[in-house]
């Protein structure tokens with residue numbers, strides 16, 4: 001994926017062209033295919049068809065790679081700081097889509113799926129707010145106002161605070177084994 005890293009936000013040189021529309025469409029198609037094949041792979045795994053599961057899994061990986069090419073062409077694959085901004089924007093848009101979908105479904109008498117859309121919207125809100133916290137922690141690295149849970153990747157020990165401990169009190173591994181989680 002690194003070869004599509006530009007480092008700065010460049011204008012999308014295809015903006016307002018049919019090629020730009022086509023890029024969006026192709027990106028969406030490849031992304032949807034990636035998701036479908038991942039789900040088909042899981043289904044094949046559950047049926048005990050491991051060769052088919054591997055076929056779907058490999059194809060899904062290639063679809064992901066292809067989607068990455070087109071996302072890069074649209075200049076929507078940048079460094080992590082930029083990607084967090086893209087993620088925050090798309091999660092916000094996703095919530096609006098889900099909110100409208102829930103309202104449409106309720107109006108059409110599909111109360112059960114309407115509720116699921118709202119539950120999905122709440123998960124998406126969590127993604128957006130976590131994205132903002134990660135972005136803040138990159139833009140303000142000494143900002144100690146963001147309290148988080150740090151989890152040791154080696155033993156699972158959880159530490160709550162403003163930074164990971166230097167050493168895990170349980171297994172003794174260094175702080176680079178800790179991963180931050182803002183959930184709590």
Ligand SMILES: [Zn+2]
Nearest residue numbers: 152155168171
């Ligand atoms: Zn540990």
